[in-house]
Amino acid sequence: MRPDFLPYNLPDLGIEEEDAVIRALRSHWISRGPETALFEQDLSSYLGGARVLALSSCTAGMHLALLALGIGPGDEVITTPYTFAASVNVIIHAGATPVLVDVEEDTGNIDMARVEQAVTGRTRAVLPVHYAGHPADIAALNRLRDRYHLQVVEDAAHAMASTYQGQKVGTSGNIASFSFYATKNLTTGEGGALVVPDAELAEKIRVLSLHGMSHNAWNRYGEHGSWAYTVEAAGFKYNMTDLQAALGRVQLAKLSRMQARRRAIAERFHEAFRDLPVTLPAERKEVGHAWHLYPLRLSLPSLTITRDDFIEALKARNIGASVHFIPIHLHPYYQERYHWQRGQFPRAEQYFEQEVSLPLYPSMSEQDVEDVITAVRQVLLAHVK
Numbered sequence: 001m002r003p004d005f006l007p008y009n010l011p012d013l014g015i016e017e018e019d020a021v022i023r024a025l026r027s028h029w030i031s032r033g034p035e036t037a038l039f040e041q042d043l044s045s046y047l048g049g050a051r052v053l054a055l056s057s058c059t060a061g062m063h064l065a066l067l068a069l070g071i072g073p074g075d076e077v078i079t080t081p082y083t084f085a086a087s088v089n090v091i092i093h094a095g096a097t098p099v100l101v102d103v104e105e106d107t108g109n110i111d112m113a114r115v116e117q118a119v120t121g122r123t124r125a126v127l128p129v130h131y132a133g134h135p136a137d138i139a140a141l142n143r144l145r146d147r148y149h150l151q152v153v154e155d156a157a158h159a160m161a162s163t164y165q166g167q168k169v170g171t172s173g174n175i176a177s178f179s180f181y182a183t184k185n186l187t188t189g190e191g192g193a194l195v196v197p198d199a200e201l202a203e204k205i206r207v208l209s210l211h212g213m214s215h216n217a218w219n220r221y222g223e224h225g226s227w228a229y230t231v232e233a234a235g236f237k238y239n240m241t242d243l244q245a246a247l248g249r250v251q252l253a254k255l256s257r258m259q260a261r262r263r264a265i266a267e268r269f270h271e272a273f274r275d276l277p278v279t280l281p282a283e284r285k286e287v288g289h290a291w292h293l294y295p296l297r298l299s300l301p302s303l304t305i306t307r308d309d310f311i312e313a314l315k316a317r318n319i320g321a322s323v324h325f326i327p328i329h330l331h332p333y334y335q336e337r338y339h340w341q342r343g344q345f346p347r348a349e350q351y352f353e354q355e356v357s358l359p360l361y362p363s364m365s366e367q368d369v370e371d372v373i374t375a376v377r378q379v380l381l382a383h384v385k
């Protein structure tokens with residue numbers, strides 16, 4: 001057994017990130033400033049010229065997107081039960097009603113065929129999640145969008161570097177919100193980026209992201225700034241800082257190397273687990289998976305161990321693991337508020353009951369990868385019926 005605990009996730013941070021943050025600190029621009037503008041440009045280049053706003057989080061981006069689209073009370077927004085709370089909370093914060101649609105069996109992504117059945121006269125938007133880094137069915141999504149005149153806000157928290165039909169997620173013509181939270185493929189500690197194809201909408205979101213002040217306000221203490229500002233809306237405090245942006249620029253520069261390592265680990269896992277009573281994560285032919293997560297699913301009927309006990313057994317072997325996600329409709333708050341019940345979204349529930357997210361991140365050594373494999377194989381093979 002390995003001597004030390006292998007955490008389920010660690011950021012890949014080195015001397016370059018340290019240097020960049022120190023440089024930003026010493027520049028005295030520590031809130032939103034020139035580094036943030038450069039990070040937006042870098043992200044834009046990476047996303048083929050897309051219009052990008054760097055913000056405080058993915059959640060902030062989705063919230064502002066819904067508000068700027070005018071989505072509010074009386075409106076319905078369709079999303080997935082198989083996601084993090086943020087995807088649903090932003091709909092609630094906008095004043096709209098979340099409508100859940102069950103997921104696909106193989107990918108865990110929202111099932112577009114069922115989305116169509118859930119569209120009503122009140123439906124204004126769809127908020128899909130690219131679960132684990134496997135893009136949702138964007139072609140079907142865009143067909144629905146056009147047929148029913150819906151807005152789309154993609155929760156792309158897992159999908160930095162994902163591709164769909166050869167195009168990067170975030171370039172499909174929809175609004176997309178990326179997360180740079182500590183555990184994500186590209187991190188700034190906390191942070192996010194919102195892709196907004198429409199220029200006018202982007203300007204509105206920019207204003208809303210910084211107290212509702214007219215758009216040059218962040219530079220008002222600079223040489224060419226002015227002390228004067230105009231408040232145009234009751235905005236929010238959702239801006240990124242230059243310390244985060246400096247970190248993000250280094251992370252973006254090394255993203256392709258980090259992604260190659262993620263893919264290599266995922267492929268090693270596929271090979272090592274192929275003969276076990278498990279379902280390997282799907283990667284459909286039209287997508288490039290970002291491998292944010294490695295969601296292994298246990299074939300519970302063939303095993304004498306539960307998912308929870310499996311995770312405990314890994315822990316006893318010094319291997320961390322996690323579960324993504326506890327479906328939205330199983331949380332008491334949402335159950336009380338929306339009368340959702342267990343059994344209502346059976347595919348999401350089944351995925352959840354079987355799912356284990358194994359450690360998968362670029363800073364894992366070959367030995368770390370082999371240690372995960374050994375632990376998974378030992379525990380499962382000791383519990384085959």
Ligand SMILES: *Cc1c(COP(=O)(O)O)cnc(C)c1O
Nearest residue numbers: 057058059084086157179180181
């Ligand atoms: C991490 C995550 C978010 C939230 O991202 P923040 O940047 O922390 O706001 C939203 N949706 C999903 C699916 C996530 O995993």
